[in-house]
Amino acid sequence: MIAENLSKILATIPRNVTLVAVSKTKPNSAILEAYKVGQRVFGENKVQDMAEKASALPKDIQWHMIGHLQTNKVKFIAPFVSLIHGVDSLKLLTEINKRAVQNKRIIDCLLQVYIAKEEAKFGLDHLEVKDLLGLSKAFSNIRIIGLMGMATNTKDETQVSEEFSNLKSLTDKLQVENKLLQTISMGMSGDYLLAIKEGSSMVRVGSAIFGDRN
Numbered sequence: 087m088i089a090e091n092l093s094k095i096l097a098t099i100p101r102n103v104t105l106v107a108v109s110k111t112k113p114n115s116a117i118l119e120a121y122k123v124g125q126r127v128f129g130e131n132k133v134q135d136m137a138e139k140a141s142a143l144p145k146d147i148q149w150h151m152i153g154h155l156q157t158n159k160v161k162f163i164a165p166f167v168s169l170i171h172g173v174d175s176l177k178l179l180t181e182i183n184k185r186a187v188q189n190k191r192i193i194d195c196l197l198q199v200y201i202a203k204e205e206a207k208f209g210l211d212h213l214e215v216k217d218l219l220g221l222s223k224a225f226s227n228i229r230i231i232g233l234m235g236m237a238t239n240t241k242d243e244t245q246v247s248e249e250f251s252n253l254k255s256l257t258d259k260l261q262v263e264n265k266l267l268q269t270i271s272m273g274m275s276g277d278y279l280l281a282i283k284e285g286s287s288m289v290r291v292g293s294a295i296f297g298d299r300n
C-alpha cells in the first residue's frame with residue numbers, strides 16, 4: 087500500500103516540489119518500503135525517534151525535523167539532520183549554530199511562520215521573521231533557506247488557500263534582499279495540492295502515504 091500511495095502522490099506533484107515523507111510513529115519497515123520506491127527525504131517530529139531511525143536505516147536518507155524542537159535536544163540531531171523546519175526563536179537558532187560548529191557542519195533551517203487564523207502555539211509573525219532573518223546573519227554555521235507554515239485545520243479551501251498565499255507573498259517579499267530564501271514548506275496530506283497551487287516548493291505528507299497514525 088505504501089509504495090502505491092507514494093507513487094500516486096509523486097505522479098501528482100511537479101518535479102520542482104520536494105516531497106517530505108512524514109514517517110513519524112511509523113516503523114522502520116514502513117520507511118524502507120518508501121525507500122525502495124526511491125523516496126529519500128523523510129520527516130520526523132520527535133528527536134529520539136529520528137535519531138534511532140537514522141542510525142538503523144540507510145545513510146543516504148535525508149532527515150527533516152518537522153516538529154517543535156526543544157533547545158536541549160538539538161545536540162542529538164545536529165550530527166546528521168538535513169533540514170530543520172520549525173525554527174521560531176533566537177534561542178533555538180543560537181543553539182543550532184553552536185551544535186553545527188561542534189559538528190563542523192552547516193545546518194539548513196526554515197523559519198516557522200504563523201499563518202493560520204486559529205490559535206497556534208508556535209510560529210513567528212511577519213515582523214519577527216524579518217528580525218530573526220537579520221539576526222541570523224551573525225551565525226556562521228546556519229543557513230536559513232526558507233519559510234514553513236501550517237494552515238488552519240478546516241475544510242474551507244478558500245481560507246486555506248489564502249493562508250498559503252500569504253506565506254508565498256511574504257517569501258517573495260523577503261527574497262528581494264535574501265536570495266537564499268528559496269524554500270516554502272507548506273502543505274500536508276489534506277491540503278498539499280492547494281499548497282502547490284499557491285507556490286509551495288516542499289510538501290510534508292504523512293498519512294496519505296503511510297496510512298492513519300494510531
Ligand SMILES: *Cc1c(COP(=O)(O)O)cnc(C)c1O
Pocket residue numbers: 108110131152153274275276290291292293294
Ligand atoms: C504530522 C505532520 C505532518 C503530516 O501530516 P499528515 O496530515 O499526516 O500528512 C506535516 N507537518 C507537520 C509539522 C506534522 O507534524
